[in-house]
Amino acid sequence: MWFGDLVTLRWWDDIWLNESFADYLGYRVLDEATGFSGVWTDFAVARKGWGYDADQRPSTHPVAPDPGSVPDTASALVNFDGISYAKGASALRQLAAWLGDRDFLAGVNRHLSSHRFGNATLADFLDSLAGASDRDVRGWADRWLRTTGVDTLSPRVAEDDGRWSLALRHDGGRPHRVGVGLYDVAPGDAGRLVPRERLEREVAADEAESAVAEGTGPRPALVLTNDGDLTYAKVRLDEGSWQAALGGLSGLPGGLSRAVVWSAARDMVRDGELAPGEFLGAVGAHCPGEREVVVLEFARGQVADRFVSGAERPGVLATLSEVCRGVLAAVGGEAPGAAPDSGEPGGGGAGLRLAAARLLVDCASDAGELGGWWSAGSLPGGQVLDAELRWRVLLRLSVLGAVGHAEIGAALEADPGAKGQEGAARCRAALPDAAAKEAAWASMFGSDDLSNYMWRATAEGFWQPEQLGLLEGYVERYFSDAVGVAARRGGPGAQMVGRFGFPGVFVEQRVVRLGEECLEGDGVVPSLRRAMADQLDDLRRALLVRSRHAG
Template sequence: MPSLTQAEAKERGALLRIRSYRVDLDLTTGDETFRSTTRIVFDASPGATFLDVRPRELRSVILNGRELDPAALDDGRFPLDGLAEENELVVVADMAYSRECEGLHRYIDPADGRVYLYAYVFIDNAPRIFACFDQPDLKAPFTFDVTVPDDDWQVLGNAPSTRLGPGHWRLAETAPLATYLTTLVVGPYESFHAEHGGVPLGLHCRASLADGLKADVEEVFEITGQCLDEYRRLFGVPYPFEKFDQVFVPEFSVLSLDHPGCVLLRELYLFGSAVPRSERETRAVVIAHGLSLMWLAGLVTNTWWDDLWLGQAFADYMAHRVTGDVTRFSGPLTTFAVRRKAQAYVADQRPSTHPVSLAGPDVRTVLLELDRISYFKGSSVLRQLAARVGTPALRAGLSTYFTRHAYGTATFTDFLTALSEAAGTDLTEWARVWFSTCDVGTLTPEITVSDGVITAAAVRQDVPEGHPVPRPHTLDIGCYGEESTTIRVTIDGPRTGLPQLVGRPAPEFLLVNDGDLTYAKIRFDDRSRAALPGFLPRLSPVNRAMVWCALLMAVQDGVYPAADHLELVTGMLAVETDPSIVVEVLEQARIDVADRFLRPERRPAALAAVAGALRDRIAEVEPSDEIWLCLCRGLVEFSTDVDELRGWLDGTRLPAGLVLDADLAWRTRYRLAVLGALAEDEIAAAHDADPSTRGEQFAAKCRAARPDPAAKEAAWEVIVGDTEMSSYGLWALAEGFWQPEQAELTAGYVPRFFAEMPAAARSRGDLVLDVLVRFLYPRYAASAETLRLADELLARPDVELPLRRRVADFTGDLRRAVAARTGVSG
């Protein structure tokens, strides 16, 4: 199917003005398809255009009372000509349900057999549900009528819904919406309601998970209300829609989708088991992110997809800022500094790196670039922008932008114009350097000391080869010692002198980018690097997080030994008090450093050292401490002691006070499966006892993770050949397949990945394929032979863009791992 180009959208946008959509969906027609009837009223100038519709069967198309031939449909496009000044178009089609989040997703709950539906229209899947002119600048009001098969089903969407009679629901007419921002949620969802500041609030989930949500309803509504109040204050515009629903939906491919009035959330954020505070904090950030997009995408919508990044990046920036400012969670910026920023730095050094601002001739190309650079680098650059202009100018600019373009569309230029007016300075060149160029620079302090006094000081800014110019940075430099202080500086150019430091006593530890205000990798001078183990615990949480991120980047750049990193992690575990830092650093230490960058022969001793440190800290910390569960989960990941893990499962060796709930039991089983100590009958029994979605996915991961040739072959055949399995089941198998402990067993699958993946990719949608390749790429096979096989695949002309792009990226990551293992003593 052709992807809509920007040129086509401009031509169609100039031709049409959409007055309204009325969509009637009949969901009683069977398990495979549903009936969709769409009535579109629109004005047109003379000319020809096309309608977007992707049905299982197109039954009829009637334009101004004239029947058109359904056979004219060609690859998702239906040609329209002979348009009048005022038009009515009625399209009837049978649409297919989805299992891969493309259109109307249909899910059967394994816990009770009940059916749940939700509409996944992002970014170009609306034509799988209703006929439309699918581009963001053709906004229009929508009305939905929905017929459902059971009286206990309800219907939710962008506007308030009304039950008109048995099995018949209507959603009120919406404010003008882009097609990609519409949604429907249909099924026997359990609901909870509240109100805040005149805005009706709703929380919804599957009936089988309602107990898990019930325990958190008060917390979620409280966070939602706090964020609503703060956004009203910051944006200068009231909440722009009639109500705000949040729905936890099954088999969701992304963390959230933020439709006006109705946000869909991944069930990952429904906590049926005990979780660390850091996971509740993450949920609060996701809630704040979705709510901010009611303004940043719903009220003012991007004119074309190349500006889609702005709403997402700003929502990410606002979510971390606002959650930390007004909720009980104080650590979002800490988590961002240690985790999400690291993900942006990695993405920004891959072959597919691109500017924060998106570019591409068509929707598919733009969507491929909507990634961690768009979100997390974009968020970081907006934090730098806020530091540059100040909060008052930021608030004034946002208020102007939302007021000026309310319920319409706008471009990044419009946004920048409003902000420049408020700041009293033209931000065009600053924005060009930051938003329209690729790659990440590196800031290194250069300090000369004589007799304990600084005699010369500067910051060197290194940029990747081919980068046009070093970026300007507004940042703080922290000087730590007997007297600690920070100074605000502007770094601009390849080398910036720091006369403010000359003549001062030399600090024991100097930190560039104190407070994490800018986007750049940082290095340490020799004196500070030597002092790091002693000073790291004395830094603020945000600075500790930023240092850990810097060290991870240094390991990946091959300038800091992986073994030294893991030794520092072992020491950290004795003193670190921030749960978010413990969780993120342990995950990076296992998945990145120990599993990929450390030389394989050193891995067993490194895991044992970290596991030992975890046991020691667990014995010292009270179970009521927020960090305790983080430590216990970490021990499961690092332990290679089968007897210890078996003792956790049967209750004979559990740490005093630890309750082995369903989640922790599955984590323990998964680790045992990797170590070859979990049999198939045990997996089956555990799955029978827990037939939930979580149990189903963990069972699949455990089966794929077992070091058994038959288990590996069975998992592989399903991954590459079963097109009926749900995306979640597919990902679970792929996630469990490769294990560092099983390199010899899985060596034969490395060439199979490169040989078989192109054919398998053709049967998957881009969204599913993106996650599948991330899990299935042979990331632990860090060898010259793997790189050779990857290069051969990338040279093939039949490899389509989504697969080519992801393989190139992960091969770039692997190349760095190979270099790091053979470079510094890791």
């Protein structure tokens, strides 16, 4: 609110001065001024991935585009994305670490005082920071805010004749102030890792490799680059560290440290460097004791639905279901008003239980068991089905063909509000019935009567991995119908058509070809173009992962 109301950006190329600061300060204030803990852990696991993913797509752009490169409002709207929010916030967190907190806050306050009730630019902000620090702030900004892409930091551990050494490889062009955590396996407890030492180092922008530490005796079992998650970079684990993580990840102290490991594993899966099956093995071994269920959401939404074949998917869902049952069993006795998660193993809380409950429903494949939950009004572990969870259960029953229009209508009569309307639309579109699919398609693409919320709900119900045979004929129809409806619905609506309407459940080269042909045609509005290009890039990535780890 400071940068949106007290000091306003002069033009759309500086939207990050609103959005990135809103993200960064929101998390920072919550962490420092409230009783909630684990806030930066949540940012590392649930938020930064949005920025990392967006920054590796062809549609990436600088946090602060060059002046004049955003010609109009329509062009600006497509930049309200993971770059302007999550990456920008991550860059600000790194800037505070790189400058030192005192100088960073002094520069921010100088900026607010100098430009309050007026407009300002990136140049003005950098002048304020430069006036509070003797570091090369403008050079930092050129490297961090005017460039695209993600740097990669990788440890290199060497052992020789009773000695070990650690160096840090840097692939990229940004300076970093980064933490490096050294951990050992706890004596007598192979499932627990204990800290040996935590170092902080600065990596220069042009430094390809730098020495970090050396010593005698055995090497650290786990070398964790970016421990503390101060910088924005992809992290890799050397083979020894990955094996140590497989053995003791849930016993690694500190939720933020575990978040960095999980994020590294997630990136390695997306880049085709770690087999989805090995990632799922880590999920099965460690997520029952893990406090951050967002890891499971990646396993369901990306690994199960895209990165493994259809034949492997039921086994993946079964694994995730068992993990969720383990989480619910571990935290099921806690009261709804339980204290927030401490970020440590053995913590918990109502939020964790709810996240596991949602995912358990989404992974369920036994309609009889789902029906039992519906009738009982609760899930394993005692989680009560509130209105949101009841619609979630009904959606899964709809996907499996265990309910029909009568049951959906009765649920809507019991919950007739806006959320109930969306839930019913989602369920009707998910029914494995040709007439239901055609009716849903006509409501999305044959008229303009649906609100954006109802359009999104219908699209979310329509495309289901369990129904590929029924949906086959709609793939080509999407690419012929999307252009017209996107042009009529305006920027946010067009973005929604490209994101939620896209047939991403079909991980096939044919879909990539059809999408590319569509983008080469006429009439594709900017918001649809950006969203569809992103979906195609994600699809290519999924095809790459499948080809590298088939079977």
